[in-house]
Amino acid sequence: MIEPVELANFFTVFFSAASVILFGAGYALLFAWSRVSARPRLMPLAYAAYLGLAASVITLGLAANLFNSGFWTFIVLLMLVGYLLAPHAVWHLCVGTHTDAPAAESVKLTQPR
Amino acid sequence: MAALGILDSANLNGGQKLAVKYFTVAIALFAAQVLFGLLAGLQYLYPDFLYGVLDFSVNRMLHINAMVVWLLFGFIGAVYWLLEDESGVPVVGLALGNLIFWVFTLAVVAVVLVYLLVQVGPGELKSIWLINEGREYIEAPRWADIGIVVCVLVFFYNVAATFMKGRFTGIGGVLVLDLVALAGLYTAGMWYTPNISMDQHWWWWVIHLWVEATWEVLVGCLLAYGLIKTMGVRRKIVETWLYIEVALLFGSGILGLGHHYFWIGTPEYWLAIGGFFSALEPIPLVAMVVHAVFDAGHHKLKSTNNPALAWMIAQAFGNFFGAGVWGFMHTLPQINLYTHGTQWTASHGHLAFFGAYATIVIAFVYLAVQKWRGNVWMSGELVGGWKWKWALFLLHVGMLGMTMALLVAGYEQSQIERAIEGSGWMGYFAGQAHPWFQQGMVWRMISGWTFAAGFVLLAWDLMTIGKRESRPARSVEMREAPAMA
Amino acid sequence: MSQTQTLWWASESFWKKMAIWITAASAVVLIFLTFDTVAKITAGGKRVPAYSVINHRIDYVFDEKRNHQVPVIGPVEPLFGKVLSEAEAKDLVSKGKLTTQAKNCMNCHTLLGNGAYFAPDLTKSWLDPAWGSKEVREQLMVDFLMDPSDKLHNALGRRMPKLGITEEEARATVAFLKWMSAIDTNGFPANFKPIDQADAAPETAPPPVESAPVPAL
Ligand code: HEM
Numbered sequence: 022m023i024e025p026v027e028l029a030n031f032f033t034v035f036f037s038a039a040s041v042i043l044f045g046a047g048y049a050l051l052f053a054w055s056r057v058s059a060r061p062r063l064m065p066l067a068y069a070a071y072l073g074l075a076a077s078v079i080t081l082g083l084a085a086n087l088f089n090s091g092f093w094t095f096i097v098l099l100m101l102v103g104y105l106l107a108p109h110a111v112w113h114l115c116v117g118t119h120t121d122a123p124a125a126e127s128v129k130l131t132q133p134r
Numbered sequence: 135m136a137a138l139g140i141l142d143s144a145n146l147n148g149g150q151k152l153a154v155k156y157f158t159v160a161i162a163l164f165a166a167q168v169l170f171g172l173l174a175g176l177q178y179l180y181p182d183f184l185y186g187v188l189d190f191s192v193n194r195m196l197h198i199n200a201m202v203v204w205l206l207f208g209f210i211g212a213v214y215w216l217l218e219d220e221s222g223v224p225v226v227g228l229a230l231g232n233l234i235f236w237v238f239t240l241a242v243v244a245v246v247l248v249y250l251l252v253q254v255g256p257g258e259l260k261s262i263w264l265i266n267e268g269r270e271y272i273e274a275p276r277w278a279d280i281g282i283v284v285c286v287l288v289f290f291y292n293v294a295a296t297f298m299k300g301r302f303t304g305i306g307g308v309l310v311l312d313l314v315a316l317a318g319l320y321t322a323g324m325w326y327t328p329n330i331s332m333d334q335h336w337w338w339w340v341i342h343l344w345v346e347a348t349w350e351v352l353v354g355c356l357l358a359y360g361l362i363k364t365m366g367v368r369r370k371i372v373e374t375w376l377y378i379e380v381a382l383l384f385g386s387g388i389l390g391l392g393h394h395y396f397w398i399g400t401p402e403y404w405l406a407i408g409g410f411f412s413a414l415e416p417i418p419l420v421a422m423v424v425h426a427v428f429d430a431g432h433h434k435l436k437s438t439n440n441p442a443l444a445w446m447i448a449q450a451f452g453n454f455f456g457a458g459v460w461g462f463m464h465t466l467p468q469i470n471l472y473t474h475g476t477q478w479t480a481s482h483g484h485l486a487f488f489g490a491y492a493t494i495v496i497a498f499v500y501l502a503v504q505k506w507r508g509n510v511w512m513s514g515e516l517v518g519g520w521k522w523k524w525a526l527f528l529l530h531v532g533m534l535g536m537t538m539a540l541l542v543a544g545y546e547q548s549q550i551e552r553a554i555e556g557s558g559w560m561g562y563f564a565g566q567a568h569p570w571f572q573q574g575m576v577w578r579m580i581s582g583w584t585f586a587a588g589f590v591l592l593a594w595d596l597m598t599i600g601k602r603e604s605r606p607a608r609s610v611e612m613r614e615a616p617a618m619a
Numbered sequence: 620m621s622q623t624q625t626l627w628w629a630s631e632s633f634w635k636k637m638a639i640w641i642t643a644a645s646a647v648v649l650i651f652l653t654f655d656t657v658a659k660i661t662a663g664g665k666r667v668p669a670y671s672v673i674n675h676r677i678d679y680v681f682d683e684k685r686n687h688q689v690p691v692i693g694p695v696e697p698l699f700g701k702v703l704s705e706a707e708a709k710d711l712v713s714k715g716k717l718t719t720q721a722k723n724c725m726n727c728h729t730l731l732g733n734g735a736y737f738a739p740d741l742t743k744s745w746l747d748p749a750w751g752s753k754e755v756r757e758q759l760m761v762d763f764l765m766d767p768s769d770k771l772h773n774a775l776g777r778r779m780p781k782l783g784i785t786e787e788e789a790r791a792t793v794a795f796l797k798w799m800s801a802i803d804t805n806g807f808p809a810n811f812k813p814i815d816q817a818d819a820a821p822e823t824a825p826p827p828v829e830s831a832p833v834p835a836l
Pocket residue numbers: 270345346393394412415416453456457458460461462464465470473474475476479482483484486487490732733734
């Protein structure tokens with residue numbers, strides 16, 4: 022079911038697991054901020070953070086021997102796709118749930134695409 | 135209404151009068167938690183310190199039990215705090231609620247005295263009934279378990295009946311259902327079995343399904359109310375988000391239980407389930423981050439109670455880092471094989487409990503003192519406002535310092551003791567003696583003292599904040615009455 | 620932002636339903652799995668052995684197919700020289716388990732990796748090479764549990780305290796520890812080096828001349 026991590030890969034595993042989530046947060050944060058403050062110039066940075074996330078996921082997959090089995094490879098793919106789409110989905114939800122706000126309350130928001 | 139700035143219970147509604155009692159005991163138990171944490175931490179550095187008098191096991195048990203109980207008291211207080219406001223009617227069984235508060239508090243005192251003075255018993259069922267059950271976090275002896283269940287049932291009755299009599303808001307509905315689950319789960323941890331696998335299997339139902347499911351949702355309810363109060367966010371939005379959170383948290387958290395079923399004798403399929411849901415668990419946290427940024431853009435962070443708002447923001451970050459980042463780092467079975475039951479776990483446990491739960495209780499206590507003093511000003515340029523800021527700062531520096539120190543120690547431990555030495559007795563001590571570990575323990579203590587200093591300042595601030603204020607609180611416009619659901 | 624109508628996928632009622640359905644579905648799956656798991660971890664099964672396993676030698680050996688160590692039940696090697704029935708064994712292990720609870724072992728040690736981190740993991744303590752040899756192990760464990768305060772084993776000076784454990788409780792605790800070491804934990808702890816339990820010599824050959832290594836006590 023699982024193949025334990027090699028000693029030499031210990032640091033890589035912990036570090037990449039942490040960076041998955043940190044890049045994920047960075048991506049989500051930059052993505053949301055770019056949209057909320059209408060600063061499209063931030064968007065490339067957000068995707069750069071996603072690239073960092075993707076690199077971390079793959080590094081984690083290699084170091085933790087996840088590619089040696091179909092199931093764990095699937096988990097890696099799930100993370101790659103899921104974390105890419107999650108901020109988009111959540112953003113749409115934010116906009117969607119705030120649409121019926123009275124005009125006085127709403128601030129200028131870039132429209133979702 | 136009494137003069138501004140003076141603590142006067144006439145400023146509070148019935149439920150809130152009861153709430154401040156719970157908060158008072160909660161903060162006292164928080165003090166106990168810090169004290170026994172310091173003693174336990176010192177024993178890592180000076181093993182003969184209190185050896186045979188207050189052994190590590192006793193200090194640690196008091197440390198984590200004080201934590202569980204102060205957080206529960208804080209939650210109960212917070213629910214009583216919002217109950218009348220939210221339901222629109224006075225608490226139905228307030229007198230009973232008061233009685234139960236005293237029963238509960240006395241029971242806690244009795245349990246603590248037995249822990250301190252009796253400590254251990256003979257290897258018989260009698261000890262489990264009367265002294266302690268020896269099961270981490272839920273050590274309370276069985277008589278106390280039964281007492282806790284009774285107290286929680288009365289509390290539950292008060293909450294459900296009050297909502298039923300008044301209006302059942304969305305927050306109220308989620309809260310009531312969540313409390314049923316929370317209380318029901320506790321009973322999963324009350325039974326004796328000689329089978330350690332079975333024992334731990336059910337034990338995790340309590341621990342994991344509390345902290346990663348029912349407590350998270352409870353806090354979601356509290357935050358929803360807090361956001362309406364401090365920032366005037368519209369109820370419909372807040373409640374929709376509460377449902378979204380419930381869906382995401384329960385959807386990932388309930389089966390996320392699998393990450394505790396890797397090594398305790400449970401079947402191999404839990405490796406896959408635990409791995410899968412571990413990958414999902416960050417999703418609700420990402421949702422909270424995006425939503426928080428969205429809201430910050432929306433409401434410009436103008437609040438009626440800056441300390442409470444600051445602690446609520448701290449909650450968002452603490453939950454993200456403690457549960458999300460630190461949780462994910464050790465949750466895949468390939469990794470957990472080596473980190474399981476090391477200082478790594480302690481690092482995660484500290485940051486997660488503090489970040490996700492201590493913070494929100496502190497936020498509510500700030501809301502409470504504000505109103506208790508006649509709804510005084512607690513926004514910018516507060517008289518003596520340095521105290522809450524420094525308390526917040528020191529508590530965070532202390533907690534982060536402890537977390538990092540334990541992380542370094544845990545990293546070394548999983549490598550030396552676990553991977554190389556294979557977890558034997560001598561391997562364990564090879565890991566413990568390593569300079570990284572020893573220095574980690576030193577830094578944990580330094581950070582622990584910093585945390586304790588922050589706590590003292592926090593307690594002082596809670597007693598005095600708003601005392602010399604004569605301005606009334608900034609008002610947030612409530613845009614609509616709570617919707618009936 | 621002039622829209623006034625809420626989108627269905629962003630509406631309160633939609634998410635209320637989602638919350639209920641997702642929670643219910645997860646709970647149902649969990650309950651199904653729980654039935655299966657509880658059946659598989661009931662003592663007497665393949666993963667969690669019957670209590671009378673303490674009548675046998677227990678080892679922890681690498682399994683090629685599963686790619687980690689697994690407990691192996693060996694020849695009869697009764698604890699304290701006495702073969703017990705399943706009921707007797709259960710009583711003894713239960714007494715030991717009660718002792719671990721009443722003495723709060725889990726607030727210093729981990730069992731199956733859960734508990735506190737102040738002292739070694741006890742999952743395989745029955746198999747720990749530090750007990751010296753399998754001949755002396757049982758008695759050393761009993762002695763240690765009854766009074767560890769003068770039996771320091773590490774350079775840090777971190778001693779286990781005397782917890783008022785009686786001889787009866789200590790023996791029961793050893794039974795519990797032996798039984799626990801036979802649980803299939805999916806290879807946790809990894810890379811553990813168990814005590815040598817091979818028979819000293821084949822039955823026909825004379826006993827070896829050199830004496831067993833002196834235990835480090
Ligand atoms: C606020 C939420 C959380 C709190 C308060 C919390 C707290 C804790 C605590 C105290 C422990 C140690 C239990 C013990 O004493 O044995 C623990 C263990 C663990 N937690 Fe969390 N946790 C939270 C969320 C998470 C999340 C989101 C994840 C995964 C992504 C996670 C993964 C784990 C794992 C894998 C362990 C087992 C560690 C081991 O094997 O020793 N936790 N948690």
